[in-house]
Amino acid sequence: MKTAEIAKRYLDYFEKKGHTIVPSASLVSDDPTLLFTVAGMVPFIPYLSGVVPAPYPSAADVQKCIRTNDIEEVGKTPRHGTFFQMLGNWSFGDYFKEGAITFAWDLLTGSEDDGKFGFDPKDLWVTVYEDDDEAFGLWQRIAGLPDERIQRLGKDTNYWSTGVPGPAGPCSEIFFDRGPDYGIDGGPATDDDRYVEIWNLVFMQYAIHNVRSKIDFDIIGELPNKNIDTGMGLERVAFIKQGVDNMYETDQVRPVLDKAVELSGKTYGAVHEDDVRFRIVADHVRSSLMLLADGVTPSNEGRGYILRRLMRRAIRSMRLLGVEGATFPDLFTASRDAMQEAYPIVGDEYDRLSAYAYAEEQTFLRTLAAGSVILDDALALTKDAGGSRLAGDEAFLLHDTYGFPIDLTLEIAEEAGLSVDRAAFDTLMQEQRARAKADAKSRKRQLADLSVYRDFRSQGETIFTGYSDLETESRVLGLLVDGLPVTSAAVGQIAEVILAETALYAESGGQVADKGLIVGPGFELEVLDVQRPVAGLISHTVQVSSGEVGIGQAATSVVDAANRRAGQQAHSATHLVHAALRDTLGKSAAQSGSLNRAGYMRFDFRWGQALSEETKTEIEEIANNAVHDNLEVTTRVLALDDAKALGAMALFGEKYGDTVRMVDIGGPWSRELCGGTHVASSAEIGIINLVGESSVGASNRRVEALVGLDAFRSMAAERTLVSQLTTTLKTPREGLPAKIAELTANLKAAEKKIAAFESKALGDQLPALVAAANSVGEYTVVASSLGSAASADDVRAVALQVRERLGDRAAVVALGAEISGRPIVIVATNDSARRAGAKAGALVKTASAVLGGGGGGRDDVAQGGGTDVAALPAAFAAISAALEA
Structure with missing residues (x-):
């Protein structure tokens, strides 16, 4: 049974049971405390916690996930994968334990002919939380399982929570017994690889507080709506149903492994260390492809660093398998062919995605070459000094500064007859990880608990009126100070204000937040920032300038009109520059990010080389011609599919709802999905002055421009400078380049003569x-x-x-x-x-x-x-x- 068929059977089953089928969320998580979607429940946290009302009573999905906390186990066990897919069914106050257990058992053990999975009940074991007598009894009654195949386990394995105050509850896990050839008898309690967990049913029924650790917290009561959160590992079910030993040999992963075998000339199954490397390559190439497909690009920080690490581990593994040249053109193509049935985007966008991968491989191969020279020098110095072991700090410098893998350092040192002080290296690595972990914890502590927004969001979505109005009367729904709800805020305090309606734009889509005020009877608030902490809710960070603001008071949001106008000019200019880039370079110059603020715009796009002066001038001229032509700017709200059918461009990796806002400038010439604010016609932009073009990573370029009055002031300053130069050098404007070149040449000649004189003087x-x-x-x-x-x-x-x-x-x-x-x-x-x-x-x-x-x-x-x-x-x-x- 192919992986894609397993997923289809799962969704078909739950759709027939009345569940809404939800598409997978991006691997890039909306949760600010997470780099990635690490579990199937992440996209549903706002609904499970009650912060945002669930739009449906029950749902089912196949969620893409990335998890790297146990990356060192990839390839060594049958089930650890960096990228994996979770099949989930969810209930938001609809059904609870009995329904979840009934669905799970029916789907798992029902006949394949009926569209189910056909597992033999005798191969399945179940665990429940040690105090959950209700779940134990339901498994006896619904599944007919004997007592010995329902094992009670503790909080560390069978109680779920986020690790912070909020929803929690016991869980029940379903395991498949692979048989005595794979390990000892005794069920999942033995924690042996023989028993593979395939499905976890979480019964989210309690609210917890005073969380001291994963297993130490206070239960403060039951949730008003008991929820069901389940997750079935698609890759785990696949390797069982396909009769292979591990997830790396399933139909979506094995083609990459086979290609690695072909490239290396080695045999899979012959040497354990080589097998681990083959599996690492297969996993990491697929994971990298899927991250690229969701808009992540290689970099030295955050998500991009994780992607870079995965790619480099794959390259390193191929190097250790004896392949020193480029392999990604073969490996990524194999992964594309295996994954595009389930995710068509990897085929449709392959040229763009693969360009990042190929460039990263070439860069790292050069790094390996340079690192090898540095390592060779270090080994030679160690030998010359009579040493037999390369210092740990030398190995760490190679790893940390040059990206040279420790495995290769060990291998090359061994070939030179030396060892490496691995203990010292490991100590330095642990110190680095400890610093990184402390930074992550600090960042997490700084984030407000999103549950504080639950009551505000339950009153409905914040209405944004700023497309048409610069002032809007409303009322104060909520106040937060230091992340905690308060009833009022006084002069000097920094607070978050939640209004029912607002004219102030919240930062999104590359456009920074509006500046402005919130005023009411007896108070004035200076707006410092505007954000969307949870879907559908706008929060204003303010400083109380005068008076005291309280819950329920009337309040008027007032936009700084001059700042808004300059911001709109910049945002509309960004659209024109995007269209001009595509006119000049072609459609492959796809947008990868932008920033717009009053008087300034920057635009990142996919391109592999610097732009010539002639090209930059052409782009600038096309964009300014569009300004001169006074093109009409129109907006429409329509279905996402309808907008795409009209050719609207979407920012790659951006998340869109079923209904979108489409912005046209000059009709189809510039047509993009955009929630930002814009001018009414292109002439209002004024001037677009490209002031910079640079690299922002492999195969990514950035253009920067000043807009409107800021562009005029910049040009005026340049005019003044040119005037000063023509006066000082007594040369007309058109002769300045030649005159400056002449002076530069004379200066260099003089410097050379002085250097020769000083050198002779030293020699004397x-x-x-x-x-x-x-x-x-x-x-x-x-x-x-x-x-x-x-x-x-x-x-x-x-x-x-x-x-x-x-x-x-x-x-x-x-x-x-x-x-x-x-x-x-x-x-x-x-x-x-x-x-x-x-x-x-x-x-x-x-x-x-x-x-x-x-x-x-x-x-x-x-x-x-x-x-x-x-x-x-x-x-x-x-x-x-x-x-x-």
């Missing part, structure tokens, strides 16, 4: 420096300041020449100089000195400490510096003292 000091050599212990030492120098290279060249003239004596040369107001010191030693124990790197560190800085290098030549030029004599004295010791 050679005889005196050699003559000034003196004995320090068993060493012949030259220690002197050269005065000022053009570069450290000049000082280094003199030091090496002095060392050469000192012959075979144990020579140590320490020369200092002042460069751009700061001291440097170069230390050079010859073979005889090094055999006697003088190491340039150690000596330069000694000198640099006196200079108030640092340095280092090889044993033969090293460089350091600091901040105190006057300390150079003391630095030389410190070198002499070190040689005498």
